Amino acid sequence: MKELLKYIKDYKKECVLGPLFKLLEACFDLTVPIVMAKIIDEGIAKSDSHFILVYGGVLILLAAVGLLSSITAQYFAAKAAVGFATNLRHGLFKHIESLSFTEMDTVGISTLITRMTSDINQMQSGVNMALRLFLRSPFIVFGAEVMAFTVDVKAAIVFAVVIPILAVVVLGIMAVSMPLYRKVQAGLDGILGRTRQNLTGVRVIRAFDKEEAEKEDFNNENQILTNLQLLVGKISALTNPVTYIFLNVALVVLLYVGAIRVDGGFLTQGKVIALVNYMSQILVELIKLANTIVLSTKAVACGNRIQSVFEMKPSIMDDFVSDDEEFGSMKKSDSAESSKLTDEENVLGSEKELINKSADSISKGAEIVFENVDLTYKGAGDKSLENISFTAPAGSTIGIIGGTGSGKSSLVNLIPRFYDATAGKVLIDGKNVKDYKVSEVRSIVGIVMQKAVLFKGSIRENMKWGNDKATDDEINFALENAQAAEIVAGKEGGLDYMIEQSGRNLSGGQKQRFTIARALVRRPKVLILDDSASALDFTTDAKLRKSLKQLGYEPTTFIVSQRTSSIKHADMILVLDDGKVVGKGTHDELLENCEVYHEIYMSQFKDKKADGEVSA
Numbered sequence: 001m002k003e004l005l006k007y008i009k010d011y012k013k014e015c016v017l018g019p020l021f022k023l024l025e026a027c028f029d030l031t032v033p034i035v036m037a038k039i040i041d042e043g044i045a046k047s048d049s050h051f052i053l054v055y056g057g058v059l060i061l062l063a064a065v066g067l068l069s070s071i072t073a074q075y076f077a078a079k080a081a082v083g084f085a086t087n088l089r090h091g092l093f094k095h096i097e098s099l100s101f102t103e104m105d106t107v108g109i110s111t112l113i114t115r116m117t118s119d120i121n122q123m124q125s126g127v128n129m130a131l132r133l134f135l136r137s138p139f140i141v142f143g144a145e146v147m148a149f150t151v152d153v154k155a156a157i158v159f160a161v162v163i164p165i166l167a168v169v170v171l172g173i174m175a176v177s178m179p180l181y182r183k184v185q186a187g188l189d190g191i192l193g194r195t196r197q198n199l200t201g202v203r204v205i206r207a208f209d210k211e212e213a214e215k216e217d218f219n220n221e222n223q224i225l226t227n228l229q230l231l232v233g234k235i236s237a238l239t240n241p242v243t244y245i246f247l248n249v250a251l252v253v254l255l256y257v258g259a260i261r262v263d264g265g266f267l268t269q270g271k272v273i274a275l276v277n278y279m280s281q282i283l284v285e286l287i288k289l290a291n292t293i294v295l296s297t298k299a300v301a302c303g304n305r306i307q308s309v310f311e312m313k314p315s316i317m318d319d320f321v322s323d324d325e326e327f328g329s330m331k332k333s334d335s336a337e338s339s340k341l342t343d344e345e346n347v348l349g350s351e352k353e354l355i356n357k358s359a360d361s362i363s364k365g366a367e368i369v370f371e372n373v374d375l376t377y378k379g380a381g382d383k384s385l386e387n388i389s390f391t392a393p394a395g396s397t398i399g400i401i402g403g404t405g406s407g408k409s410s411l412v413n414l415i416p417r418f419y420d421a422t423a424g425k426v427l428i429d430g431k432n433v434k435d436y437k438v439s440e441v442r443s444i445v446g447i448v449m450q451k452a453v454l455f456k457g458s459i460r461e462n463m464k465w466g467n468d469k470a471t472d473d474e475i476n477f478a479l480e481n482a483q484a485a486e487i488v489a490g491k492e493g494g495l496d497y498m499i500e501q502s503g504r505n506l507s508g509g510q511k512q513r514f515t516i517a518r519a520l521v522r523r524p525k526v527l528i529l530d531d532s533a534s535a536l537d538f539t540t541d542a543k544l545r546k547s548l549k550q551l552g553y554e555p556t557t558f559i560v561s562q563r564t565s566s567i568k569h570a571d572m573i574l575v576l577d578d579g580k581v582v583g584k585g586t587h588d589e590l591l592e593n594c595e596v597y598h599e600i601y602m603s604q605f606k607d608k609k610a611d612g613e614v615s616a
């Protein structure tokens with residue numbers, strides 16, 4: 001948690017000036033009852049209107065200067081709190097971007113969003129409140145008590161008795177409600193997670209007519225949170241009546257003692273009023289202090305949660321800068337732009353990173369070798385890949401086929417180091433991928449993921465994610481090869497046509513073609529199409545495969561597919577079953593000797609015959 005303090009170090013001046021101005025305001029507040037006592041005892045008692053006017057003016061002046069100090073303190077506290085939150089958000093965003101998929105899988109996207117948003121907001125409020133009140137409230141409580149003693153020692157004994165009782169009541173209520181606040185925060189996390197799941201899956205929920213069930217689940221969870229909040233509210237609400245009972249009793253005692261002392265000529269009426277004022281100030285500040293402690297505790301809890309994300313170090317590192325360096329460099333980056341990204345875009349930022357490093361013109365792909373590779377995902381008991389070995393010669397086309405969950409994506413994800421093999425080696429041109437820098441390996445590999453994601457911006461801008469120096473001719477060439485040229489021709493503005501966030505104004509097939517074009521724009525040495533033609537019809541799929549052979553160079557191409565027609569022309573096909581290679585060879589060889597492949601082919605062949613389609 002202490003480590004987060006570095007994000008406020010740019011605001012040291014504000015952190016000192018904010019509390020100082022608050023103390024200044026407190027000094028004026030403590031002076032007011034004395035001036036009032038003077039007005040009563042000397043101005044009103046002696047009907048001296050000149051005295052009343054002069055001291056009335058002093059009161060107005062004190063109020064004005066107090067107000068000015070308060071506004072200045074608020075300004076510095078807010079500046080420090082907002083600056084701290086902005087720096088922290090930058091730092092956390094950068095750190096999350098550096099995490100590998102393994103860490104993201106472990107912590108979960110909605111948790112990361114909560115850390116980035118509500119947890120940081122909570123810390124911002126905590127810092128703001130703490131800067132303003134942590135010094136001021138104890139100062140007033142202590143100062144008012146001291147002032148009371150200077151006014152009249154005997155009457156002030158009432159303070160010495162009542163203040164500790166009030167403090168115990170206020171802090172006691174706080175101690176009871178604080179653990180409940182933590183539960184409320186956890187409940188809020190749950191609601192946020194559910195809302196996110198609900199909104200991202202809204203189409204599926206409607207398609208399956210599950211709105212009512214979802215509403216019911218949400219209402220139940222919401223009701224639990226509401227009940228908890230009501231309970232906390234009721235307990236906190238006790239603070240005011242209970243403390244006011246004590247205050248009023250104390251005031252009665254104070255007035256009683258004061259009256260006796262006024263009667264005896266030891267005290268003036270004005271001084272009694274001053275004592276009453278000090279008592280009220282103490283109570284108000286005790287309540288404020290309790291709120292500050294509650295808010296600060298919440299902020300510390302949130303800070304610990306944020307710290308736990310910072311403590312996660314990326315399992316796959318390259319040029320990984322320490323948090324300090326990140327913090328230093330983050331100020332240069334554009335905060336508004338980063339915060340505009342959706343969580344989906346953030347996760348897929350890795351895809352951007354992957355495709356954004358333009359490859360120089362090359363003529364031939366890279367040789368890929370898998371040597372006895374195993375992969376066990378963190379937290380998963382079983383191996384997702386087991387003893388995988390094969391060689392993909394430079395420029396060859398490798399087809400990967402297998403049932404759902406057989407490990408196809410897991411296998412290709414090892415090439416760009418989305419995950420690292422837990423045993424064995426993956427070699428690119430004879431060198432272990434772990435010995436390459438992540439940035440280097442990702443400049444070699446172009447991957448089109450299963451889920452096609454585009455970003456808000458023109459078609460041209462999206463294509464330039466592949467290579468930001470690409471000319472329109474190069475973009476058009478890639479679009480043609482990806483069978484996307486006709487889509488662009490049909491859109492108003494052509495390459496300037498604006499794609500909405502996540503490509504929601506495009507069909508699934510159109511998105512897939514654009515993501516393929518985006519990968520082709522950078523001319524990678526290794527091209528991976530991870531089931532990325534699944535939304536294409538057979539004819540377009542066939543045209544795509546044909547044009548991949550006419551790119552003007554020969555990348556090593558991995559085609560992951562559920563369809564035998566998409567991979568039957570590959571130089572080598574790997575058949576996966578339950579994480580193992582159960583067949584390796586050409587289409588004809590596998591038909592002969594691989595039962596799994598034969599079954600897949602026959603089931604699809606029959607389907608196609610029944611549909612009257614011609615094999616591509």
Ligand SMILES: Nc1ncnc2c1ncn2[C@@H]1O[C@H](COP(=O)(O)OP(=O)(O)OP(=O)(O)O)[C@@H](O)[C@H]1O
Nearest residue numbers: 105377380384402403404405406407408409410411
């Ligand atoms: N991030 C992950 N964490 C834990 N387990 C995972 C993860 N990704 C995949 N798996 C598991 O690894 C196995 C292989 O998954 P993978 O996605 O590679 O299969 P696939 O053949 O590509 O499936 P599909 O054709 O449905 O995309 C599955 O059992 C899956 O549950």
